[in-house]
Amino acid sequence: MLTFLILPQLALGVSLQRTSRSATVPQGWVPNACTLIICASDKGDPRREMGIPGTQDLSGPAEPLAISAPNRDTGGTGTRGEIHFPELELLKAEMRELQKQMEVFKATLTKTQKVLLIPNGVIVGEKIFKTDGSRGDFHAANASCTRIGGNLALPRDAAENSAFQQIVAWHNRRAVLGISYTTTQRTFVDLNGHSVGFFSWAPGEPNNVGYEKCVEMHPDGKWHDRICELDWLIICEF
Numbered sequence: 001m002l003t004f005l006i007l008p009q010l011a012l013g014v015s016l017q018r019t020s021r022s023a024t025v026p027q028g029w030v031p032n033a034c035t036l037i038i039c040a041s042d043k044g045d046p047r048r049e050m051g052i053p054g055t056q057d058l059s060g061p062a063e064p065l066a067i068s069a070p071n072r073d074t075g076g077t078g079t080r081g082e083i084h085f086p087e088l089e090l091l092k093a094e095m096r097e098l099q100k101q102m103e104v105f106k107a108t109l110t111k112t113q114k115v116l117l118i119p120n121g122v123i124v125g126e127k128i129f130k131t132d133g134s135r136g137d138f139h140a141a142n143a144s145c146t147r148i149g150g151n152l153a154l155p156r157d158a159a160e161n162s163a164f165q166q167i168v169a170w171h172n173r174r175a176v177l178g179i180s181y182t183t184t185q186r187t188f189v190d191l192n193g194h195s196v197g198f199f200s201w202a203p204g205e206p207n208n209v210g211y212e213k214c215v216e217m218h219p220d221g222k223w224h225d226r227i228c229e230l231d232w233l234i235i236c237e238f
Contacts, residue, residue: 113128119171122163131234132234135232138180151178152235155177168233173232175234176232177216177217181210200217205225
């Protein structure tokens with residue numbers, strides 16, 4: 001509601017005309033001025049109704065600005081904080097496929113090696129036992145294997161002993177092993193002088209320790225101690 005209060009000189013009557021000119025006039029008072037009183041409407045701020053901009057209230061906490069990120073492929077839903085990149089996912093898929101192909105290739109290569117090695121070689125674990133049919137005593141056999149980059153074969157466990165036995169059975173000949181008796185340690189050691197932890201002795205063997213210092217394998221896979229000057233099938237390991 002807007003109310004105007006107008007106080008003209010005529011409404012004041014003669015009394016205003018007779019007022020002493022010597023009366024004190026308040027500073028800033030303008031004669032013949034009108035007093036304007038504006039009351040707020042019950043509908044809200046009149047300035048808002050009239051389109052007059054008001055002052056901004058800075059007393060409250062500032063709201064954070066929402067900054068939109070550039071469009072990006074998030075790779076679908078995931079755990080919080082996880083970011084997916086299509087290129088990385090594609091690379092991982094290609095690596096998995098390559099690994100599968102490598103496994104297939106490895107299996108095929110192993111089968112091919114087995115076919116090519118028979119009856120002169122066999123694969124067991126990461127070791128290959130191989131012979132070219134050569135024969136010789138212990139020292140000749142050791143030198144022959146060293147010359148081609150291998151060692152005179154010595155089974156270290158039951159699986160290797162079984163693989164070695166296959167070659168001996170195929171050739172039906174006894175083969176010398178990379179093991180010998182040392183009088184210093186009074187035991188059988190490998191070519192590096194280390195003690196041996198696996199043996200496949202035949203019943204009653206070794207039966208002439210100290211004199212028969214070398215060891216041979218028979219087609220049944222059993223070991224026998226013998227003198228080192230005999231002629232054996234040479235089997236190397238790689």
